[in-house]
Amino acid sequence: MSTALDSWRPGAARSAIESFVAAVTTGPNAVPVAERVAVFDNDGTLWTEKPMPxxxxxxxxxxxxxxxxxxxxxxxxxxxxxxxxxxxxxxxxxxxxxxxxxxxxxxxxxxxxxxxxxxxxxxxxxxxxxxxxxAHHPTLGRPYSEAVYRPMVELLRYLEEHGFSCYIVSGGDRDFMRPMTVGNYGIPSERVIGSALGLAYDADTNEIRYGTSFDFMDDGPIKPVRIWSRIGRRPLLAVGNSNGDLPMLAYVKKHPVSLSLLVHHDDDSGRGDAPYDSGAETALAEADERGLVVVSVKHDWANVFPEGAGLNQ
Amino acid sequence: MSTALDSWRPGAARSAIESFVAAVTTGPNAVPVAERVAVFDNDGTLWTEKPMPxxxxxxxxxxxxxxxxxxxxxxxxxxxxxxxxxxxxxxxxxxxxxxxxxxxxxxxxxxxxxxxxxxxxxxxxxxxxxxxxxAHHPTLGRPYSEAVYRPMVELLRYLEEHGFSCYIVSGGDRDFMRPMTVGNYGIPSERVIGSALGLAYDADTNEIRYGTSFDFMDDGPIKPVRIWSRIGRRPLLAVGNSNGDLPMLAYVKKHPVSLSLLVHHDDDSGRGDAPYDSGAETALAEADERGLVVVSVKHDWANVFPEGAGLNQ
Incomplete structure (x- = not known):
């Protein structure tokens, strides 16, 4: 896996990422490695969420x-x-x-x-x-491991190479994500933050079991709360794609040195990632005033999926 | 900081640690680094909890x-x-x-x-x-950073040197521990698991604030639940000192390759760590049947606190 941003076309989004990483890793204002935390939404950010999560x-x-x-x-x-x-x-x-x-x-x-x-x-x-x-993705017709966004996996590796710790912060069920995050993204289970069902310890078998309650939905304003609970510091970089990511993106943006990215699913060029704004209307409308950098799937990504390497470069 | 177990006297406890670490890190049955997780109680295990937490x-x-x-x-x-x-x-x-x-x-x-x-x-x-x-510790008369157990800090470093990730799993408030865990133990905030007050996101200021509710007490059967929630795997090694640690020690002990240690505060030799069994009666009584290795502060530790280096060797 290359740690270069090869699947990112030159442009405002890629420049914003490269400038930000240079600013926090070099020179007198470099941020200590322990504070270099990045958080990524999962569905629609790290992999496709259409036609259904x-x-x-x-x-x-x-x-x-x-x-x-x-x-x-x-x-x-x-x-x-x-x-x-x-x-x-x-x-x-x-x-x-x-x-x-x-x-x-x-x-x-x-x-x-x-x-x-x-x-x-x-x-x-x-x-x-x-x-x-x-399982196979219903429209792409291949395993879900090949429905991940290649530019995002490159971004994860690029950030890690520059001392960042990357976490997933998703509305999806934490324990449903964990079995795939190492293989798909290189993110270990302790860095997967998500929604949770209630758990209880079974002292007879020394096992942890799901109960009959829903614990919390890790979306909207709960995302910053779960970030603090799990990590204990405000991240420097956040990436999301929907209205439910806005509080997380705003929370991170308040850090004096920060970058919040909003993926815009605007790709109508037939590369398998159907365009949609549904569920992201507010986030897109408020992107400018909130200082978010919009990432255009159509214009900023040279490839979308792993097997697409080179097709659109 | 030496990564040797210099403050541990030769004996059953030290041998159990060294044999276990050799077994999981060398030879054909070595456990992958990603699975080498150790969990430590805090009060009474990593530092003194007397005369009061x-x-x-x-x-x-x-x-x-x-x-x-x-x-x-x-x-x-x-x-x-x-x-x-x-x-x-x-x-x-x-x-x-x-x-x-x-x-x-x-x-x-x-x-x-x-x-x-x-x-x-x-x-x-x-x-x-x-x-x-x-603040100064009320009976030791020195900063709390010097009320940590030196043998335990050595054990943390020894485990890390052998590829372990070490977590704190305490009944104490998670956010009260985090400001001292790097300095006292070398454990970063994302590896601090503890009790929690309810939190809410304040969208007006982009801050996370405490609310007016208690979220959960990370003690007894809740400790294994919080370990899974935060880490997503069963640890190989656990250390505790009280009845409230028993479920965690038993949960870890069920791993096919595991070591659970129970610190016994039996030191009447005047080194500043008052002896007590209170709150640990059940744990001590069940140690044998549960396969716990008891660590005697009096017999297994050559030093207790940082400044005691060499005094009892």
Whole structure:
């Protein structure tokens, strides 16, 4: 793996990154290595989140399996949607949530919690590892490990080469990410921050097991809180792509020497990353006033995915 | 700082450590570096917790300050105890807790939460740094940085030299420990796991502030849960000294290659570390059946505190 930013085209975004890294690593104002912390959102920032987040792919498979094992579930949502493959109910549940009706969302969360209730964290880890080993991205038609954004992996290595510690800070489930973050991004499990289900220690077996509660959703204003809880310092650099990343980007931007990047999914050039602004409208609208540097997938990235090397250079 | 175990006398405890480290770092069964994780309790394990935990010293000073600023508090507990210096009320509150009456304990927790309500985490960090810079241990009569256990600091360095990542896992407040862990132990803030007050993101100032709730107490069965949450793997080595460390010691001991150490405060030789079994009775009684290696402060440690170098060798 090269530590150069080969997949970044020359331009404002790449220059902002290179200037920032030079400023914090050289000269009399260099920041001590211990303080060089960078935080990255995952879905839509480090890898594609379209047509659906990877975790939804996994949980739908789990729900379908549960419904096949227990016929009483087959007629209930969200199991019915999973079993039939008609996922429109899930989309409607989210739409109802935004319209102020959380009834279907509660059914979904209940079914998420039920899918791991009483399972040990290590057994869940193995189930997730099997998923990543076998699953293919529904539109790219290849393993999810090849749905990562190559320019972002280059940025992770570039920052590490300059003394940064890089963390993932995602709304996705922490324990669903951990089995893939070393292989996909080179980020170890202790640097993966995400949403969490409630856990309890089982003294009879000396295992840690999921309970029947949701602990917290690591999104929006919770992201800065979780960053402090886990790391204990304000990072210098943050990268996100959605409205839910705005508090994290603003929190980091308040550091006197900082860089906050907002990935804009504007690529209509057919390289496999469909363009969309949905879920990022506020972030894009406020980018200038908040001092965010917008990264254009279309213009700033010479490649998007690993196998695309050289195609657009 | 030497990375040898110079303050450990030859004997069963030191041999157990050296044999274990050799077993996991050499030969065909060596454990990959990424999996070499060690966890240490803090109070009573890495530094002295007698005559009272350092955090109690700090919070009593805070309560006294609050009562001087607000006369209406002066007649109320625990402020009254703090203001008069008669701390027996605090001891009674804990005794009542063990007798099933939490009324006074709730007053204490309420006053702990009130002492930081709405304060930013960074302001609190500065206040704690000032405390550590100025406070003296009440019986040793020197800064708390010189109340650390020298053999334990040697063990941290010895483990790190053999590829281990060392974490603190304490019932103490995470954010109260962080300002001293690099200086005292060489452990950075992201490897400090402890109890936590509730936090919230203040979008107006881009600061993280303490709220008015207690989040969780990192003791007993919560310690393994927090280890998983923060690190995402089962450690190989654990060190504790009290009943509250038993679940952590047992959780680690279940790893197929593991070592769990229990520090026994049995030193009556006048080296400044008063002997006590209180709070460790169950741990000591169950040490054998649980496969814990007991570390005798009296017999296994040639020195206890930093300035004691050479005195007892």
């Amino acid at each position: 990877t975790q939804l792919h996994f949980i739908v498979e789990q729900w379908a399996r549960m419904a096949r094992d227990d016929a009483s579930l087959a007629g209930q949502q969200p199991y019915k949607a999973a079993l039939t493959g008609d996922l429109s109910w899930l989309g409607h549940a989210v739409e109802k949530h935004y319209a102020g009706d959380d009834s279907d969302l509660h059914l979904m969360i209940g079914a998420i919690v039920a899918s791991t209730a009483n399972e040990s964290v290590e057994d869940y880890q193995e189930a997730v590892e099997r998923f990543y080993a076998e | 350092t955090q109690l010293h700090f919070i009593v000073e805070q309560w006294a300050r609050m009562a001087r600023d607000d006369a209406s508090l002066a007649g109320q507990q625990p402020y009254k105890a703090a203001l008069t210096g008669d701390l027996s009320w605090l001891g009674h509150a804990v005794e009542k807790h063990y007798a099933g009456d939490d009324s006074d304990l709730h007053l204490m927790i309420g006053a702990i939460v009130a002492s930081t309500a709405n304060e930013s985490v960074e302001d609190y960090q500065e206040a704690v740094e000032r405390f550590y810079a100025e």
